[in-house]
Amino acid sequence: MVDKETQCKPPTEQMAACRALCLGVVIMRGEFEQVIQAIHEPAVVGMNKGLIADSQAWARREGLASHLTDREKAFLGKPAGAWGPQELAGVKGCAESLGVILWALSLITTLPPPDTPFAQPDVIRRLRLLKPTKDFFQQVKLRAQEEISDSFEVYERLLNDGKEAPLVGERHSALGWLTGHSGNWDWGQ
Numbered sequence: 001m002v003d004k005e006t007q008c009k010p011p012t013e014q015m016a017a018c019r020a021l022c023l024g025v026v027i028m029r030g031e032f033e034q035v036i037q038a039i040h041e042p043a044v045v046g047m048n049k050g051l052i053a054d055s056q057a058w059a060r061r062e063g064l065a066s067h068l069t070d071r072e073k074a075f076l077g078k079p080a081g082a083w084g085p086q087e088l089a090g091v092k093g094c095a096e097s098l099g100v101i102l103w104a105l106s107l108i109t110t111l112p113p114p115d116t117p118f119a120q121p122d123v124i125r126r127l128r129l130l131k132p133t134k135d136f137f138q139q140v141k142l143r144a145q146e147e148i149s150d151s152f153e154v155y156e157r158l159l160n161d162g163k164e165a166p167l168v169g170e171r172h173s174a175l176g177w178l179t180g181h182s183g184n185w186d187w188g189q
């Protein structure tokens with residue numbers, strides 16, 4: 001169990017929604033980077049570099065840049081096509097964290113079982129990336145803190161029981177942030 005004295009204030013609905021959108025931008029960039037590295041055809045590389053520029057402009061236009069972590073800013077600040085294995089590996093668990101946050105924002109009905117990953121295309125689709133964020137912010141509703149805390153306790157027990165599967169760890173971290181057990185968002189570290 002987590003010491004109550006070390007708890008921080010849980011994020012607001014607005015903060016959680018911004019965190020979800022920031023994770024979405026990072027995941028989307030990772031997908032574009034994978035395409036650039038896998039397909040060396042100039043037209044495909046050029047198109048994906050253009051999509052990267054569009055996504056960065058969108059994040060600035062929608063006011064998300066100030067909500068990015070230092071690590072996310074460093075990743076997104078690299079030139080298109082310059083991500084290496086560290087950056088690509090760093091975003092793998094982001095879909096799990098994003099899924100948990102979308103669940104907390106009532107955009108996903110239930111959390112999948114601990115051994116079943118969120119479907120990345122499904123969680124990304126719910127964000128409506130590259131479109132105005134106004135509609136996204138209007139449709140979110142942060143679940144009751146008690147419900148989020150109950151889920152955190154489930155994942156806390158799983159970790160204490162030795163279930164250190166990557167899905168469990170990622171979800172536990174996201175739920176820890178949502179409940180105020182972790183004040184910083186520090187994915188992948």
